[in-house]
Amino acid sequence: MGTSRRRERRTRRLMRRAGAAALLVALLGGYAAADAADVAPGVLTTSAEPVAPELPEAPGAVLDPAPVSALGALDPAAPVPDAAVLAAGLGPLLDAPALRGSAAAVVLDVATGQVLLDRGAGDPQVPASVAKVLTAAAVLQRLGADATLPTRAVAGAVPGQVVLVGGGDLFLAAGAGDPAATAGRAGLGDLAEATAASLRAAGTTTASVVVDDTLTGGAPATGPTWVPADLTSGFAAPLTSLAVDGGRLVPGRYAPRAADPALAAARAFADALVARGIAVPAPPVRTAEPAPEGAAVLGEVRSAPLVEVVEHVLAESDNTGAEVLARLVGADAGRPPGFAESTAAVLETVAGLGVDVSGAVLVDASGLGRGSQLSPALLAGVLAAAAGPDAPRVRPLLGALPVGGLTGTLAERFVPGGPSGPAAGLVRAKTGSLNGVTSLAGTVVDADGRQLAFAVLADGVGAADPARAAVDAVAVALAGCGCR
Secondary structure: OOHHHHHHHHHHHHHHHHHHHHHHHHHHHHHHHHHHOOOOOHHHOOOOOOOOOOOOOOOOOOOOOHHHHHHOOOOOOOOOOOHHHHHHHHHHHHOOHHHOOOEEEEEEEOOOOOEEEEEOOOOOEOOHHHHHHHHHHHHHHHHOOOOOOEEEEEEOOOOOEEEEEOOOOOOEEOOOOOOOOOOOOOEHHHHHHHHHHHHHHOOOOEOEEEEEOHHHOOOOEOOOOOOHHHHHOOOOOOEOOOOEHHHEOOOOOOOOEOOOHHHHHHHHHHHHHHHOOOEOOOOOEEOOOOOOOOOOEEEEEEOOOHHHHHHHHHHHOOHHHHHHHHHHHHHHOOOOOOHHHHHHHHHHHHHOOOOOOOOOEOOOOOOOOOOOEEOHHHHHHHHHHHHOOOOOOOOHHHHHOOEOOOOHHHOOOOOOOOOOHHHOOOEEEEEEEEOOEEEEEEEEEOOOOOEEEEEEEEOOOOOHHHHHHHHHHHHHHHHOOOOO
16 A cells, blocks of 8 residues: 555544544533534534435534534545455454344445445344334335425314314424424414414304314224234324324323324314313314315414424334324325335335335334334335435435434434444434344445445344444444445
8 A cells, every 4th residue: 555545544534533522522512402402413414425416414413513524525536345344344243142143234335336245135124113214215205305294174064163184293282383393393272273263253153173084094093013012101102193292191202192192182272272262062073084175274284394204203213103104105105094005105115216125024114013024135225225316305314314322212322432432423324123123224424435325134132232232333333444
């Protein structure tokens, strides 16, 4: 190796160390405030290679531009890792005792699509929550990143009847909406304000409220292989087409959920009408029929843009949110509501991106239930498609993934100072975890500035923490790889 080449590699190493130091300062000195404001350092955004469209900035990603200068952009001249060197480095990690020989993995070069590692890449595995990657890609492809989800109040067939029509927003606020929030962007209080004004203008001061949640099937539904503990533990709520804070009865990721989130939301709406001078003598009820076609709209509120909803669902690994996104995919594809129809529409949409879905099975869209089977190749293929030139509507998926050491379910993984700290800010990925299952799928920037897509699935593991650490070690190795 010549002197200039050695100097170039040394410069890159120094830049990475400077970037890591800057990131550590940002994390320790200001991350609490950033997290509270729902923002993250600019280091999380990189530019794409010239052969692929530019990657989007994660919503709210810029806090301090300094780390961007420290870490720099993806290097358009960075070499593709040598597959043999990569395999030699990752092999022992995939054979870690914590994974019990069950790990399957793939690594792709994002710019070229070249397979750099195939360790049972086509073998279906239980995916757990990494299945949400497919659901997110499908809904972005179908509806687009800028789409918003309406919650409407319309006039019913009976005089004085108000029909609350769910459009898929499970993250409504009970009161006023917050224009700066994702969860809670639309508020039932605001909807009630507009509805009460419409009713008074028509000379009506008494109303009955019925709820139309036919978008998701017209009644609360649970996944075909979900178990009662999934609901009692707050991992999911029965699926309806509208809800306040995902049906949670109190704040918290795994808080208890309402048995019927749509009716609970309708009760909050009715209470808000009463507070605005509209009498509602009877409790809200569900209607079995959709709202009358062409019914007069009394009021409407809309969710945050879909890309923000997707980011929230992925960051929180919100199972119910993922299921309603799949219902939107199914509805757009002209399919009736239902888990089987919605997941079929998700796979059909993913196949339309040019990704091979043969052998894939989805029993739900969230990965919460048992029975789904996805291969690492399928998951990495979706991520590579999102980065490529032929699926621009799916591209925001890459910026919506949780970021190592900073956001979502990766906020406490890849933390600077820990064993996986060297990959902090360099890994964007979706996590997955069930009893005996650990998975991770996303993208990583290697030591030379090359972007790689990867997926690691292991569905025969023992204790969760050692298994997660073993999978994280693979991502760390990729981030540190100058494999040539």
